[in-house]
Amino acid sequence: MFERLDEPSGARVVFHFEGEVVSAFAGETIAAALLAQGVVAHRDTVVSGRPRAPYCMIGVCFDCLVEIDGVANRQACRVRVRDGMRVRRQAGAPDPLADRAP
Amino acid sequence: MSAAPDLAVVGAGPAGLAAATLAAEFGLATVLYDEQPSPGGRIYHDVERNAEVAPDLFGEDYRRGVGLVRAFRRSGAVYAPGVSVWDAAAQGGLGVLRDGAAEIVAARRVLIAVGSLERPVPIPGWTLPGVMALGAAQTLLKASRLRPRSPPVIAGCGPLVFLVAHQLARAGAAPRTVLLCAARGNRVRALRHLAGAVLSVGELWKGYRWMRALAAMGVALVPGACDLRALGEDRLEAIAFTDRAGRARRIETDLLLLHEGVVPNDRLARAAGCAQTWDEAQQCWRTAVDGWGATSVEGIAVAGDCAGIGGARAAEHQGRLAALDAACRLGAIDRATRDGRARAERAALRRHLRLRPFLDALFRPADEILAPRDDDTIVCRCEEVSAGEIRRVVALGCAGPNQAKAFTRCGMGPCQGALCEATVAAIVAGARGVTVASVGRFTARPPAKPITLGEIAGLEITP
Amino acid sequence: MTTMREAEVAIVGGGLVGAAIGYGLARSGARVLVLDGDERAPCASRGNFGLVWVQGKGEGCPAYARWTLLSADLWHGFARELEDATGIAVGYSRPGGVVLALSEVELAGERAILERIRREAGDEGSADFEILDRPALVEMLPGLGPEVVGGTYSPADGHANPLFLLRALRAGIAAHGGRCRGGRRVAAIEARDGGFRVVAREETVFAERIVLAAGLGTGALAGRLGVEVPLAPQHGQLLVTERVHPLFDIPTDAVRQTREGSFLIGYSHNDFGFDTAARPAIMRNIARRAVRLFPFLGELRVVRSWGALRVLTPDGLPIYQESARHPGAFVATCHSGVTLAAAHALRLAPWIAGGALPDGLDAFAAGRFDVRKAG
Numbered sequence: 001m002f003e004r005l006d007e008p009s010g011a012r013v014v015f016h017f018e019g020e021v022v023s024a025f026a027g028e029t030i031a032a033a034l035l036a037q038g039v040v041a042h043r044d045t046v047v048s049g050r051p052r053a054p055y056c057m058i059g060v061c062f063d064c065l066v067e068i069d070g071v072a073n074r075q076a077c078r079v080r081v082r083d084g085m086r087v088r089r090q091a092g093a094p095d096p097l098a099d100r101a102p
Numbered sequence: 103m104s105a106a107p108d109l110a111v112v113g114a115g116p117a118g119l120a121a122a123t124l125a126a127e128f129g130l131a132t133v134l135y136d137e138q139p140s141p142g143g144r145i146y147h148d149v150e151r152n153a154e155v156a157p158d159l160f161g162e163d164y165r166r167g168v169g170l171v172r173a174f175r176r177s178g179a180v181y182a183p184g185v186s187v188w189d190a191a192a193q194g195g196l197g198v199l200r201d202g203a204a205e206i207v208a209a210r211r212v213l214i215a216v217g218s219l220e221r222p223v224p225i226p227g228w229t230l231p232g233v234m235a236l237g238a239a240q241t242l243l244k245a246s247r248l249r250p251r252s253p254p255v256i257a258g259c260g261p262l263v264f265l266v267a268h269q270l271a272r273a274g275a276a277p278r279t280v281l282l283c284a285a286r287g288n289r290v291r292a293l294r295h296l297a298g299a300v301l302s303v304g305e306l307w308k309g310y311r312w313m314r315a316l317a318a319m320g321v322a323l324v325p326g327a328c329d330l331r332a333l334g335e336d337r338l339e340a341i342a343f344t345d346r347a348g349r350a351r352r353i354e355t356d357l358l359l360l361h362e363g364v365v366p367n368d369r370l371a372r373a374a375g376c377a378q379t380w381d382e383a384q385q386c387w388r389t390a391v392d393g394w395g396a397t398s399v400e401g402i403a404v405a406g407d408c409a410g411i412g413g414a415r416a417a418e419h420q421g422r423l424a425a426l427d428a429a430c431r432l433g434a435i436d437r438a439t440r441d442g443r444a445r446a447e448r449a450a451l452r453r454h455l456r457l458r459p460f461l462d463a464l465f466r467p468a469d470e471i472l473a474p475r476d477d478d479t480i481v482c483r484c485e486e487v488s489a490g491e492i493r494r495v496v497a498l499g500c501a502g503p504n505q506a507k508a509f510t511r512c513g514m515g516p517c518q519g520a521l522c523e524a525t526v527a528a529i530v531a532g533a534r535g536v537t538v539a540s541v542g543r544f545t546a547r548p549p550a551k552p553i554t555l556g557e558i559a560g561l562e563i564t565p
Numbered sequence: 566m567t568t569m570r571e572a573e574v575a576i577v578g579g580g581l582v583g584a585a586i587g588y589g590l591a592r593s594g595a596r597v598l599v600l601d602g603d604e605r606a607p608c609a610s611r612g613n614f615g616l617v618w619v620q621g622k623g624e625g626c627p628a629y630a631r632w633t634l635l636s637a638d639l640w641h642g643f644a645r646e647l648e649d650a651t652g653i654a655v656g657y658s659r660p661g662g663v664v665l666a667l668s669e670v671e672l673a674g675e676r677a678i679l680e681r682i683r684r685e686a687g688d689e690g691s692a693d694f695e696i697l698d699r700p701a702l703v704e705m706l707p708g709l710g711p712e713v714v715g716g717t718y719s720p721a722d723g724h725a726n727p728l729f730l731l732r733a734l735r736a737g738i739a740a741h742g743g744r745c746r747g748g749r750r751v752a753a754i755e756a757r758d759g760g761f762r763v764v765a766r767e768e769t770v771f772a773e774r775i776v777l778a779a780g781l782g783t784g785a786l787a788g789r790l791g792v793e794v795p796l797a798p799q800h801g802q803l804l805v806t807e808r809v810h811p812l813f814d815i816p817t818d819a820v821r822q823t824r825e826g827s828f829l830i831g832y833s834h835n836d837f838g839f840d841t842a843a844r845p846a847i848m849r850n851i852a853r854r855a856v857r858l859f860p861f862l863g864e865l866r867v868v869r870s871w872g873a874l875r876v877l878t879p880d881g882l883p884i885y886q887e888s889a890r891h892p893g894a895f896v897a898t899c900h901s902g903v904t905l906a907a908a909h910a911l912r913l914a915p916w917i918a919g920g921a922l923p924d925g926l927d928a929f930a931a932g933r934f935d936v937r938k939a940g
Contacts, residue, residue: 556863
């Protein structure tokens with residue numbers, strides 16, 4: 001849905017989404033990086049399992065919730081990318097007692 | 103964050119920047135709390151960086167933000183970025199969160215200047231991936247330099263529709279179609295305010311130029327569109343609408359950008375208990391204030407769009423008026439000085455607000471946007487509650503949004519009603535045959551921003 | 566424009582107490598009209614933790630222990646009947662409940678209360694209970710914190726969704742031909758022509774019998790009918806977390822996970838008059854205890870805090886009273902509207918319809934507060 005205007009000047013950052021490598025730039029939010037990568041849906045809803053993508057991009061709608069390094073319910077539009085982050089699509093409600101990634 | 107500041111400003115948009123700058127000038131110990139890492143708020147997002155990198159991308163208005171930020175940086179006010187403000191209480195106790203540490207900061211006065219939110223646009227299918235708020239596309243452009251891959255459809259009404267369409271076009275991503283969904287009769291209603299419009303002819307001309315430029319680029323402008331629906335299975339595939347002539351139309355697209363104006367972001371002010379009034383012209387609630395922005399809660403003032411939609415230029419002057427009042431109440435200046443300096447600010451404020459009544463009337467959202475007719479339309483995105491569900495519980499005796507919330511869970515999700523409260527209230531009022539103002543709002547409580555139980559457990563309360 | 570209506574029974578107050586009584590009457594065939602106030606009223610029914618709780622209730626008053634146990638034992642059938650009538654599942658389950666202790670002193674204190682209730686109300690009239698040590702609790706409650714030393718468990722305890730319960734009761738009233746009308750604050754009541762004339766906003770109702778179940782608003786109305794109902798608000802605050810995967814169904818008195826997956830965390834007791842605002846210091850205290858009980862809660866986001874006003878009599882026990890001066894006018898108030906909902910619908914409502922007062926309920930007469938009568 002979205003593409004980069006130009007080659008950003010910041011440092012390159014590499015993180016993972018659902019096991020795939022995502023190339024991004026320092027200072028970007030995870031939501032922006034995923035949209036630039038062509039990811040359509042970030043999560044499935046808690047109530048009915050329907051797919052959702054970011055709607056507002058300003059931290060108000062909470063539709064961009066993803067799991068980052070084992071911690072769920074993080075707003076992708078509020079968190080900036082860092083090298084090595086492991087981001088996963090959030091399906092339904094997260095399990096706080098599940099084994100955490102180190 | 104050290105000793106208790108004289109003035110704590112929340113929000114680094116034009117109102118907050120102007121207020122903090124002036125307050126510091128009067129010698130008040132001022133701290134400006136900002137969620138973002140750099141000042142400018144949303145309208146002047148990251149303006150310091152963008153002004154160097156891409157000065158032409160966003161227009162002359164944007165560049166004004168550079169001046170505001172530079173003055174703020176020179177002012178001596180403390181800038182506290184990356185801070186989330188989750189509560190405000192009487193006598194200036196501010197709940198802040200930074201890097202996982204929560205604290206109640208005792209400021210002598212608080213100025214809330216957190217700006218506006220886009221009004222939700224609950225059309226059938228609006229929860230599909232590929233349907234976004236128009237502001238989201240603007241944020242992606244400003245903050246991440248991303249543009250739509252293929253020409254999007256923009257739908258709605260309000261000045262931002264033309265501004266963003268123009269910004270996208272300049273970035274090489276002109277929309278293919280702009281559906282103008284203003285309610286029937288808006289133009290007639292707006293004529294009553296023509297005097298104010300004529301005096302602000304410069305602003306009107308700007309809007310007109312944007313429209314002409316878009317048409318020249320081949321962007322289709324479709325007035326009188328209604329019955330808008332987003333279609334698709336797991337993502338947006340097409341949109342359908344009825345045009346002015348009553349014909350059913352369909353446009354294939356993977357990106358729909360919706361906008362029906364902005365409303366005050368008043369969650370923090372409400373969590374603090376500030377009294378509200380209903381603004382019939384803007385069809386939204388606003389915090390009740392006196393001429394200086396002071397609210398019904400001792401020690402708390404509001405300024406800028408979060409107090410009532412007036413635009414970025416008006417916000418600067420409201421910010422300065424609030425700073426003048428704070429300086430006077432805290433003894434830094436006397437009344438005569440305050441009132442003297444205020445005169446110019448008030449005159450400028452009046453000028454910048456002159457066009458408002460005309461714009462409010464011209465861009466009033468259609469009733470079907472405020473209260474969707476189709477019962478299957480999702481109203482609460484978080485809990486997936488439909489318009490029909492709300493109507494069913496009204497029949498069981500729910501008199502207002504709080505009771506509807508209790509029965510359906512609408513408004514209980516993480517967004518805490520930011521995207522559904524207005525719609526729920528309008529549906530309840532419509533079903534009961536009473537005014538929206540009379541049914542009230544969700545009770546707002548802290549936290550106004552996300553905070554964990556552990557962070558609350560570790561809360562530091564400085565007396 | 567005032568509408569004139571008639572009903573067999575008019576119920577003032579559509580919260581958990583009024584709606585349960587209304588449902589009980591409607592299911593027996595009475596023509597019921599419930600008048601609920603507007604959104605400005607401090608509605609205790611919307612601030613309920615959701616426990617259907619027996620253990621620890623009725624210390625010093627065996628009649629209350631028995632009434633509570635009776636209601637809890639009726640709850641299962643009551644919930645089924647409501648779901649059959651309305652299609653609304655109120656999320657009731659009775660896996661037992663636990664009061665957790667963070668020290669031996671706390672545990673001893675809880676145990677003493679339960680043993681006293683058993684002595685006073687007898688085996689038949691009080692909840693069974695067990696003292697559980699840590700290992701037993703860890704099995705029941707995954708994620709239990711290391712500071713928990715033990716707890717008291719009762720198989721009689723359970724929980725339900727109080728908001729769905731209220732919705733189901735209202736829908737149940739409608740299903741049996743009754744009506745619930747919101748935005749109808751009652752301004753005046755007078756006894757007339759063998760019945761009562763109830764003047765509400767936009768409506769005047771003539772009813773043969775009336776029930777005053779208006780929470781903190783009951784006192785003013787009851788006084789005019791010769792029943793003194795001393796009620797005071799007690800502030801309680803709760804925190805609600807985001808939804809997570811279901812971890813355990815067993816409710817504890819301070820932390821429970823709802824069906825939807827959020828954790829409700831309470832509770833506090835303070836006297837702030839009629840102010841329901843949340844207070845950060847109280848939020849912090851509630852959060853601290855919760856994180857000691859279940860450390861994993863620390864990472865969950867608090868989505869919302871609630872403040873609500875419990876409706877408390879001086880001794881914390883219910884008031885069920887028919888007016889002596891105006892027979893046919895009833896008062897019903899309590900602060901455990903969820904637990905007692907079944908008893909209100911299935912045992913109290915028949916009394917209001919003209920039947921006998923259930924056993925033991927004379928302990929809840931309003932006159933017990935009249936010092937002139939004491940001694």
